[in-house]
Amino acid sequence: xxxxxxxxxxxxxxxxxxxxxxxxxxxxxxxxxxxxxxxxxxxxxxxxxxxxxxxxxxxxxxxxxxxxxxxxxxxxxxxxxxxxxxxxxxxxxxxxxxxxxxxxxxxxxxxxxxxxxxxxxxxxxxxxxxxxxxxxxxxxxxxxxxxxxxxxxxxxxxxxxxxxxxxxxxxxxxxxxxxxxxxxxxxxxxxxxxxxxxxxxxxxxxxxxxxxxxxxxxxxxxxxxxxxxxxxxxxxxxxxxxxxxxxxxxxxxxxxxxxxxxxxxxxxxxxxxxxxxxxxxxxxxxxxx
Amino acid sequence: xxxxxxxxxxxxxxxxxxxxxxxxxxxxxxxxxxxxxxxxxxxxxxxxxxxxxxxxxxxxxxxxxxxxxxxxxxxxxxxxxxxxxxxxxxxxxxxxxxxxxxxxxxxxxxxxxxxxxxxxxxxxxxxxxxxxxxxxxxxxxxxxxxxxxxxxxxxxxxxxxxxxxxxxxxxxxxxxxxxxxxxxxxxxxxxxxxxxxxxxxxxxxxxxxxxxxxxxxxxxxxxxxxxxxxxxxxxxxxxxxxxxxxxxxxxxxxxxxxxxxxxxxxxxxxxxxxxxxxxxxxxxxxxxxxxxxxxxxxxxxxxxxxxxxxxxxxxxxxxxxxxxxxxxxxxxxxxxxxxxxxxxxxxxxxxxxxxxxxxxxxxxxxxxxxxxxxxxxxxxxxxxxxxxxxxxxxxxxxxxxxxxxxxxxxxxxxxxxxxxxxx
Numbered sequence: 001x002x003x004x005x006x007x008x009x010x011x012x013x014x015x016x017x018x019x020x021x022x023x024x025x026x027x028x029x030x031x032x033x034x035x036x037x038x039x040x041x042x043x044x045x046x047x048x049x050x051x052x053x054x055x056x057x058x059x060x061x062x063x064x065x066x067x068x069x070x071x072x073x074x075x076x077x078x079x080x081x082x083x084x085x086x087x088x089x090x091x092x093x094x095x096x097x098x099x100x101x102x103x104x105x106x107x108x109x110x111x112x113x114x115x116x117x118x119x120x121x122x123x124x125x126x127x128x129x130x131x132x133x134x135x136x137x138x139x140x141x142x143x144x145x146x147x148x149x150x151x152x153x154x155x156x157x158x159x160x161x162x163x164x165x166x167x168x169x170x171x172x173x174x175x176x177x178x179x180x181x182x183x184x185x186x187x188x189x190x191x192x193x194x195x196x197x198x199x200x201x202x203x204x205x206x207x208x209x210x211x212x213x214x215x216x217x218x219x220x221x222x223x224x225x226x227x228x229x230x231x232x233x234x235x236x237x238x239x240x241x242x243x244x245x246x247x248x249x250x251x252x253x254x255x256x257x258x259x260x261x262x263x264x265x266x267x268x269x270x271x272x273x274x275x276x277x278x279x280x281x282x283x284x285x286x287x288x289x
Numbered sequence: 290x291x292x293x294x295x296x297x298x299x300x301x302x303x304x305x306x307x308x309x310x311x312x313x314x315x316x317x318x319x320x321x322x323x324x325x326x327x328x329x330x331x332x333x334x335x336x337x338x339x340x341x342x343x344x345x346x347x348x349x350x351x352x353x354x355x356x357x358x359x360x361x362x363x364x365x366x367x368x369x370x371x372x373x374x375x376x377x378x379x380x381x382x383x384x385x386x387x388x389x390x391x392x393x394x395x396x397x398x399x400x401x402x403x404x405x406x407x408x409x410x411x412x413x414x415x416x417x418x419x420x421x422x423x424x425x426x427x428x429x430x431x432x433x434x435x436x437x438x439x440x441x442x443x444x445x446x447x448x449x450x451x452x453x454x455x456x457x458x459x460x461x462x463x464x465x466x467x468x469x470x471x472x473x474x475x476x477x478x479x480x481x482x483x484x485x486x487x488x489x490x491x492x493x494x495x496x497x498x499x500x501x502x503x504x505x506x507x508x509x510x511x512x513x514x515x516x517x518x519x520x521x522x523x524x525x526x527x528x529x530x531x532x533x534x535x536x537x538x539x540x541x542x543x544x545x546x547x548x549x550x551x552x553x554x555x556x557x558x559x560x561x562x563x564x565x566x567x568x569x570x571x572x573x574x575x576x577x578x579x580x581x582x583x584x585x586x587x588x589x590x591x592x593x594x595x596x597x598x599x600x601x602x603x604x605x606x607x608x609x610x611x612x613x614x615x616x617x618x619x620x621x622x623x624x625x626x627x628x629x630x631x632x633x634x635x636x637x638x639x640x641x642x643x644x645x646x647x648x649x650x651x652x653x654x655x656x657x658x659x660x661x662x663x664x665x666x667x668x669x670x671x672x673x674x675x676x677x678x679x680x681x682x683x684x685x686x687x688x689x690x691x692x693x694x695x696x697x698x699x700x701x702x703x704x705x706x707x708x709x710x711x712x
Contacts, residue, residue: 045442049335150571151556
């Protein structure tokens with residue numbers, strides 16, 4: 001084998017080296033470190049040492065399973081609402097946007113030019129007991145005078161939907177955009193009803209987009225803590241809040257690390273179960289494409 | 290360091306914070322690096338903060354003196370404080386800091402970075418444990434668990450007692466030689482305050498006089514409490530008629546039960562963010578800090594602050610110098626400078642908490658006597674006689690310090706109270 005062809009063979013690997021390095025330094029190393037921390041015991045005064053104390057996981061689950069389950073529930077509800085709102089939006093932009101497509105997409109992304117925390121804070125102003133939402137509902141006598149939305153699960157899920165909606169719309173839009181209109185014309189030629197065409201052509205072809213959207217919303221939504229902090233109240237603490245408190249306030253690194261892995265495990269199981277349910281083994285590949 | 294050692298004497302290993310960063314302390318990152326190099330994970334650990342160096346008392350004193358003798362004025366220092374906790378005028382200028390710069394030539398970078406003792410401690414502790422500086426030369430920490438920890442872990446630089454003449458001349462008895470820092474080895478008070486109840490008489494529709502008024506079902510969804518492990522538990526102890534300072538674990542259980550009973554009524558366990566909803570009327574009543582209510586009323590709110598009849602926690606926020614501070618001498622000069630009555634009055638006038646300098650009252654009375662307008666006269670007379678800024682001696686019997694907790698007690702305490710405000 002000549003040196004030239006060897007170099008030719010190695011070139012792709014050399015080119016991807018920075019990517020691998022990035023992944024190793026910023027993902028693999030921290031994950032291994034945290035995995036190691038999660039089985040340590042001790043406290044910040046006397047230090048932590050590795051004792052392979054796996055029961056931290058059991059204790060963490062027993063103490064905080066309520067918040068884990070609550071986070072998953074909020075994640076599922078918010079993701080479902082994102083699909084219900086996001087799919088029609090993406091559909092409309094993809095098929096009816098015409099020459100305004102880029103403008104519409106830009107408008108969709110416009111809120112991202114404002115910081116995440118400020119956007120969430122603005123919901124606090126809108127939803128407070130004397131804000132525009134409740135003020136209007138009260139004027140219409142739709143709610144009692146003492147009703148409040150802020151500091152309830154409704155406010156938290158609402159904030160989550162608002163903040164993560166674009167992550168659902170964009171991948172669905174990309175999937176829909178790639179559908180060849182010829183397919184729809186053909187179905188019409190064969191006397192397929194519009195609903196049938198949607199069900200048999202558009203929906204299956206866009207499902208990788210929905211899957212990607214679910215990945216991009218469900219995972220960050222379930223681990224979010226900003227919305228629960230600003231819009232939440234007494235029974236809305238999410239697992240992200242718990243991990244943050246354990247890590248930065250209580251300096252209980254092992255429990256915080258263990259909880260992070262429990263959350264990661266549960267999310268991975270959920271995502272793979274969803275991939276299986278879609279029936280396409282290569283749905284991940286399609287979503288990535 | 291145990292409590293028996295603390296009063297009036299210098300702990301033997303307090304000087305570790307004065308020396309160079311200890312290289313033996315590895316940060317989490319370094320630990321990660323080692324793990325990546327394939328060292329067996331079992332060998333890894335995160336080192337703690339207690340060392341074993343033991344110095345004699347005299348030697349410790351000598352080292353502190355030597356440390357301060359070496360320090361030079363740099364003409365600048367960095368100040369970490371809580372939001373809205375110093376005088377401020379239009380344009381964000383702080384007149385007392387400007388005056389300090391004018392009189393001493395030392396400029397100040399003033400940052401409002403401390404929202405809560407626990408979160409700030411959680412932020413700086415790993416940095417200090419790694420032997421690095423926080424970037425600040427003065428920080429303001431409330432007495433309690435976190436100040437105790439900072440002292441215990443040698444994260445504070447002992448003060449230069451020779452540069453505290455204003456403090457020893459003007460400081461009130463409350464803040465001189467306090468129980469949490471005997472002999473003011475590490476701290477000088479910034480302001481003190483009371484954790485009581487702030488409420489809107491109009492919305493509540495009656496006078497609130499007791500913590501137990503906060504169990505009224507009518508307050509459901511309109512009641513705020515503090516989400517912390519000092520003010521919330523200590524107030525609950527007052528509510529059940531127990532002096533927090535001498536409370537027992539059995540009392541803590543009862544206090545936790547009281548809070549659990551109240552929990553369904555609570556809208557949210559707040560941090561610093563309770564003032565806006567209370568002023569707007571989203572909250573009808575809330576646990577509150579005295580000065581906040583005074584300030585909110587100055588901005589047009591119609592609230593009342595009450596020290597409940599069962600008593601309430603009194604706290605002191607303290608200036609201290611974190612280990613590895615770059616400009617300790619400039620910081621020391623400032624900390625003593627604010628103890629002049631004219632300066633203390635400038636700050637108290639704006640923050641409305643209990644000033645550590647009782648002589649500030651004379652400054653207000655003088656302002657009132659020489660005031661040009663009637664409004665000014667009423668304002669300064671009001672300040673001079675405000676029970677929130679200068680509480681009468683009789684009030685003190687109802688005010689209690691936070692319970693001091695050993696490490697073992699802290700765990701019991703946190704396990705009881707954290708689930709209440711953190712789920």
